[in-house]
Amino acid sequence: MSDMQQTSQEHRSGQLPENAGPVLLELARTSIAAALGQTTAPVPVANWLREPAASFVTLNQRGALRGCIGSLIAHRPLGEDIRANALAAAFHDPRFPPVSTTEWLSVQVEVSVLSPLERLTVRNEVDLIAQIQPGRHGLLLRYGAYQGTFLPQVWEELPEPKQFLSQLKRKAGLPPDFWSLELEVYRYHVEKWREPQAPAGKAT
Known part of the structure; x- marks a missing residue:
């Protein structure tokens, strides 16, 4: 994903590789797309995705918040946390209706990995x-x-x-x-x- 922007590097635990951003963004996007019934390419499997970490997935649409769900404490592998939070942000944020297939085309994905509290x-x-x-x-x-x-x-x-x-x-x-x-x-x-x-x- 060549247009991916890394907008902050305040926290790098040493476990995340330089290509973590594109992988995590694609993991979040394909998780939601698959739930909407779309055909998706497989996301690469990496050992660092199996390490526990806390994450947030934020969805924006035309500059406005469309969903945001996350974890504050690392309690499961990062890959699982991203998938679960992506689905929750898209379909279970109580502030918004579930994302539809049509509007999903214009949704921007953002992922955040948190340092320990x-x-x-x-x-x-x-x-x-x-x-x-x-x-x-x-x-x-x-x-x-x-x-x-x-x-x-x-x-x-x-x-x-x-x-x-x-x-x-x-x-x-x-x-x-x-x-x-x-x-x-x-x-x-x-x-x-x-x-x-x-x-x-x-x-x-």
């Missing part, structure tokens, strides 16, 4: 902001049964740290000004790749 010790929101870097860190908030995460990509839409945090709290089901010493905060990096446009030969 790093728990932060923070006393207040000012302390938290001092420990995160816009554009670099993804963030996970947990408070009891409430949980929400934003990938680093979300900084493109919410570049101000206070706005980023308030919207993440909303996503977690918490008030935007919420704070508690029992709030758990984790940061992480991602290595991500995306198709800059619909694959060649596909309708847009």
